[in-house]
Amino acid sequence: MSLKLFVAVCEEGNIARAAEREAIVPSAISKRIAAIEEDAGVRLLVRARRGIRPTAAGEALLRQAREVLGALARLQAELSGFASGVHGSVRVLASISVLSERLPDDVAEFLARYQAVKVSFEERLSPEIVRSVREGTADLGVLWDAGELQGLHTLPYRCDHLAVLVHASHPLARRRRLKFVETLDHEAVGVMPGSIMETMLRRYAAMAGRTWVHRIQVSTLDAACRIVAAGLGLAILPREVCEPQARSLGLRLIPLTDAWACRRFVICMRSPQTLTAAARLLVDHLQQCAGVQSPSKASPR
Known part of the structure; x- marks a missing residue:
């Protein structure tokens, strides 16, 4: 909970707005962040002309916090899925062109075949897709390969x-x-x-x-x-x-x-080894739909 509040303050740049977003009183957020700073032994936030911003140490914590929260969200989705008889969930971010073309049909075909899997997909600009996949808040991204994909693993799509x-x-x-x-x-x-x-x-x-x-x-x-x-x-x-x-x-x-x-579109991910079984199934299905023979390993950019 403390990490979530810290991320909210960094994203909003204001404790009052972060408190409103997380439905908690501002004083409680201030106490939580003070406790994190005391445990870490470093200053994490400073007040600037345009609001609150993270220090260098705060930026490092922000990156790690987003990864941890993303992993916890995926774990919660997986566990709730098992409780309801649905075995796995996948979050996909895609560019407007991909969503306007064949991706919805390909995902619909996948869900008809694998009814025990949940797939959510949302429209985002390419930089947002790359950032979310890198931070672990999305399992997969589908976008034009002209984007800055260095460090991510990619597979051809359509x-x-x-x-x-x-x-x-x-x-x-x-x-x-x-x-x-x-x-x-x-x-x-x-x-x-x-x-x-x-x-x-x-x-x-x-x-x-x-x-x-x-x-x-x-x-x-x-x-x-x-x-x-x-x-x-x-x-x-x-x-x-x-x-x-x-x-x-x-x-x-x-x-x-x-x-x-x-334009060549690709499926991007942090690493094939970090994908859930449901995400791997979806990747294989998307490549089959596109007529691409799925390789055993994704290629790093």
């Missing part, structure tokens, strides 16, 4: 293909294929601020000596399609997700020819 979505009246609408650099003279729609996609588009524009500028930014693929349909710009989107909506809205979807436009 792939998709990026294309340029434009209104039928757009100057590029008659093109059969495009290079990304050819889109940079036209107004763009940004999708998912802070995502790997946005970072990569800026990077490749910079490599061409250009700047990628979006006129409007939205948080979902569906919203991007509607903005394009209104004639407010073009969008770089996965073809597999957007084809049905492009047809229904009368939009043109033009393949990108850049090598990086074929």
Whole structure:
């Protein structure tokens, strides 16, 4: 309980907000943290201009505390699962593209086959997925392999293909294929601020000596399609997700020819040896769905 309170204070940067989040009085949190500092013999928190922040020792404790709490949460889920006749649970974090494509269907097929297993999956940006897997608060992550995956073990999953979505009246609408650099003279729609996609588009524009500028930014693929349909710009989107909506809205979807436009998705984990039996079953199933022969060991990045 004390570790959970310490993590809450670090994340909120404020004891009062942490107390509200954990449904406890602020004075109780202060006493718990004081006791931890006394036992450790070091200062763990300091007051700064923008609130409370951890010291160097506090950062070390924060990393370890998240791992411990994650392990305890998984253990509790496993034990409660056995009590209710469900043998195991797996927490999966995935990027919006993965969740918009085949992952939900693949997981549904898995659950139909293994009814004694629980699977929860949530949408997150790639940096959040990587951080959660590294900290042990998620069992698996599924994302584009362009992310910073060093130190994690990865296995191939599926792939998709990026294309340029434009209104039928757009100057590029008659093109059969495009290079990304050819889109940079036209107004763009940004999708998912802070995502790997946005970072990569800026990077490749910079490599061409250009700047990628979006006129409007939205948080979902569906919203991007509607903005394009209104004639407010073009969008770089996965073809597999957007084809049905492009047809229904009368939009043109033009393949990108850049090598990086074929996105390879991976399943990432801290280590194959730390996976529960349920998580290993899910990994094997996802690879079978993707037509990938599952190797005996995952490959470190």
